[in-house]
Amino acid sequence: MVKFKTAASAYKTLNGLICVYKPPCVPVKQVLHIVKTNLCRDLNALPDRPLEQRVEIIGSTNEPMKVKVVPNYADDPRVCGPRYIIEDFKCTWASHLGLFTSGVLLIGVNEGTKLAYKIKSGQPTRAYKVHGQLGKATDTYFWNGKTVERATFKHVTREKIDKVVANMQAAHQKTMFEQSGLQMDLQSTYELASKGLIRPADNKLPVLYGIKCVYFDSPNFTLEIQSVNEYDKYLWTLVHDLGVQLKTAAYCTGVQCIRQAKFDVNLALLRKHWTLEHITDNMNTCQEILDENEQLIKPESALLTA
Structure with missing residues (x-):
């Protein structure tokens, strides 16, 4: 250190x-x-640093005067501040x-x-762990919102969540290409994608590159999401949409950013x-x-x- x-x-x-x-x-x-x-x-x-010095002249003006250097107390932190x-x-x-x-x-x-x-202008990718809970929906899609719906969730399994999030990822990636003006079946699109992640031309447009379920213990679950230009309420909405597609209700209980570009929680x-x-x-x-x-x-x- x-x-x-x-x-x-x-x-x-x-x-x-x-x-x-x-x-x-x-x-x-x-x-x-x-x-x-x-x-x-x-x-x-x-x-x-040492205190500044000041020159002091003392003595009667009609006699030889003495000149000496003394500390300048106006430079002391106790006088002028930190x-x-x-x-x-x-x-x-x-x-x-x-x-x-x-x-x-x-x-x-x-x-x-x-x-x-x-770094901000480069639209760095960020990875999140988004925690959610099944069985309830709120007006803000977050835990601190007002409860607007309750639903059963016994039918929800890990396999069903994995299937739904895979479909959500595919839909978001298709939308990303469409909004970027690229066609999925063109060679130029493939060559562009092979060079790296395709960023949206609009730096305010959220884009998901990956979403998967990394933890499930009903009713609690955790999604790992990689994206750019996202914001907290957008991630809350994803949890709500997941609940709708699972034919139940869900709300977000917490969001943790685990990586930004090459910088992680470690x-x-x-x-x-x-x-x-x-x-x-x-x-x-x-x-x-x-x-x-x-x-x-x-x-x-x-x-x-x-």
């Missing part, structure tokens, strides 16, 4: 991308505020997570905000590790990943849009 001797040397290293684990029910803006607050706290706890404050940091997210969504969140710090914008810093030393170590690791995967910050050469 990196150890810093002075606050100034530590501050100079805080330019890059970090990966943190966003807790549920904590807004992204609050996550940024906590990160900046912790960085200020840790920087102000490090040894700082050396580092929240306004000294710029932070932004590479891709937003909803209030109730937990998981991997990429944050650009200072000069790293440019990297965050480049790299994400927990809230207790949002400290200067852990953040700088994490920033170095993220930079190594970016160096190995240059397409993440060069969206103009990686995007395959119609």
Whole structure:
């Protein structure tokens, strides 16, 4: 772990991308505020530069005067305030997570905000674990909504869920090609798809690349979804639609982002590790990943849009 001797040397290293684990029910803006607050706290706890000196001339004007250098107390943090404050940091997210969504969140710090914008414009794929429960539907499709329907679910099996999600994936992929202006039976479409994932031309259009059931213990189940341009309410709707196609009702109980591009939960810093030393170590690791995967910050050469 990196150890810093002075606050100034530590501050100079805080330019890059970090990966943190966003807790549920904590807004992204609050996550940024906590990160900046912790960085200020840790920087102000490090040894700082010496106090500025001032020249003081004393004595009577009609006699030889004495000149001496004394500490400038106006430069003392106890007078002028902490050396580092929240306004000294710029932070932004590479891709937003909803209030109730937990998981991997990429944050650009200072000069790293440019990297965050480049990753965001590149429409990185994200993987989620979406948890749901059968037998009830709510008006928001989420657990905190008002119950609008109850239904039996004894007839639902793992095999039926697998069949329905396979059909949902095929339907979404077909729609993706159609909305991109591509025809499924053309050689050009095949060649384009063989080069990598096809991103939608509209960066606000949600596209699913994969959906499968990874856990089922009636009435609870978990879907693993890979997508771009998605948002929390869109994922809730998928759970509701799954319940309808299974001839029952279902609602979402939780959403966890487990991967964004090449950054996964194993790299994400927990809230207790949002400290200067852990953040700088994490920033170095993220930079190594970016160096190995240059397409993440060069969206103009990686995007395959119609």
